[in-house]
Amino acid sequence: MSTNKNEQPSTAKPEAKNALPQSINSEQLALIAQMFQNIPEGVFIINGQGTFEFANPMAAQLLGDNQEALIGQNILHYLHDTDRDKYMYTLLSWLDHKDSPISLGPNEVKIYRADSKTLEADLCISSLPKNIAVAENLFICVLHDLSSHKEQYNRLIKQATTDHLTGLANRLTLEESLKEHWQESVQTNQAISTILIDIDYFKLFNDRFGHVKGDKCLQKVASIIAESLPSRDCLAARYGGEEFAIILPRCQKDTAAAIAKHIQIKVNNMPFTDIGLPSDFRISVSQGIACEFNNQYRTSEALICAADTALYRAKTEGRNKISISA
Numbered sequence: 001m002s003t004n005k006n007e008q009p010s011t012a013k014p015e016a017k018n019a020l021p022q023s024i025n026s027e028q029l030a031l032i033a034q035m036f037q038n039i040p041e042g043v044f045i046i047n048g049q050g051t052f053e054f055a056n057p058m059a060a061q062l063l064g065d066n067q068e069a070l071i072g073q074n075i076l077h078y079l080h081d082t083d084r085d086k087y088m089y090t091l092l093s094w095l096d097h098k099d100s101p102i103s104l105g106p107n108e109v110k111i112y113r114a115d116s117k118t119l120e121a122d123l124c125i126s127s128l129p130k131n132i133a134v135a136e137n138l139f140i141c142v143l144h145d146l147s148s149h150k151e152q153y154n155r156l157i158k159q160a161t162t163d164h165l166t167g168l169a170n171r172l173t174l175e176e177s178l179k180e181h182w183q184e185s186v187q188t189n190q191a192i193s194t195i196l197i198d199i200d201y202f203k204l205f206n207d208r209f210g211h212v213k214g215d216k217c218l219q220k221v222a223s224i225i226a227e228s229l230p231s232r233d234c235l236a237a238r239y240g241g242e243e244f245a246i247i248l249p250r251c252q253k254d255t256a257a258a259i260a261k262h263i264q265i266k267v268n269n270m271p272f273t274d275i276g277l278p279s280d281f282r283i284s285v286s287q288g289i290a291c292e293f294n295n296q297y298r299t300s301e302a303l304i305c306a307a308d309t310a311l312y313r314a315k316t317e318g319r320n321k322i323s324i325s326a
């Protein structure tokens with residue numbers, strides 16, 4: 001991490017450590033400390049260089065330091081590179097506006113805490129009234145911890161975009177991703193391929209072994225499909241019940257066919273002893289491939305339709321087949 005606070009050029013005033021701030025008198029500081037003592041947000045005061053002049057207990061807790069140690073340190077040292085540059089220039093530009101009240105934020109920032117952990121937070125900065133900041137411009141900052149919101153947000157995003165059973169992308173994500181990749185391939189005149197994959201005779205599997213084992217079978221096939229993607233910008237999704245889809249940006253038919261062949265072999269050789277089925281029990285999948293290159297299809301939906309028609313052909317040709325759209 002390049003932003004370790006010990007590596008930064010020091011704009012701090014080490015001699016100010018443990019000293020009373022020069023810009024606020026001790027009476028005002030005592031009042032401020034009292035006001036913000038128990039508030040559940042990080043509140044601190046910095047000068048125009050970003051140096052801490054005051055920090056309440058929650059600010060110290062969020063920054064991973066103790067209150068006294070913060071005095072004389074610089075807030076810029078705790079910020080991620082991009083945030084640090086933004087706040088440094090903001091503070092510099094504010095020095096030219098000494099007489100007008102200014103405020104910035106709340107903005108999302110990434111904090112590098114004193115204990116090397118990171119924290120995502122909202123930070124807002126406002127200039128202190130002149131009657132408090134007697135000697136120079138001072139700014140009061142509020143730091144709001146976003147960790148639990150972020151955690152919840154990420155969990156909800158995952159739930160909204162992922163198929164719960166298999167962990168693959170869900171159909172909505174597939175459709176959105178296909179539209180994006182479609183646009184990109186049309187603009188850059190590159191190929192894009194899609195494979196639709198359907199487990200053969202899955203109703204019989206369920207009827208014979210039950211839905212719980214059917215679910216396990218879907219998970220096992222999903223793992224094989226996920227592991228078969230050639231690069232990170234390819235996407236595997238659960239398209240419907242026992243049907244899966246793969247998007248392969250920048251892939252021609254031959255690459256898609258090779259991936260489908262790999263999946264076919266892996267699925268044909270997949271044992272089910274781990275879920276208590278006979279050692280010789282095996283399944284198969286049927287696959288349909290369509291590739292867009294040189295404006296063959298007008299829309300991404302037409303591409304999926306072509307893959308679906310190819311899949312239907314693979315089923316009617318006897319299953320465990322790969323069919324490629326002409």
Ligand SMILES: Nc1nc2c(ncn2[C@@H]2O[C@H](COP(=O)(O)OP(=O)(O)OP(=O)(O)O)[C@@H](O)[C@H]2O)c(=O)[nH]1
Pocket residue numbers: 165198199200201202203204206210211212213214215218240241242315319
């Ligand atoms: N266990 C389980 N079964 C599912 C799920 N979603 C769909 N299915 C089952 O998938 C089966 C699909 O059956 P069909 O559409 O007749 O297809 P098939 O038996 O695979 O036959 P072909 O596709 O023609 O080879 C149905 O029995 C559905 O109940 C699921 O989430 N879990």
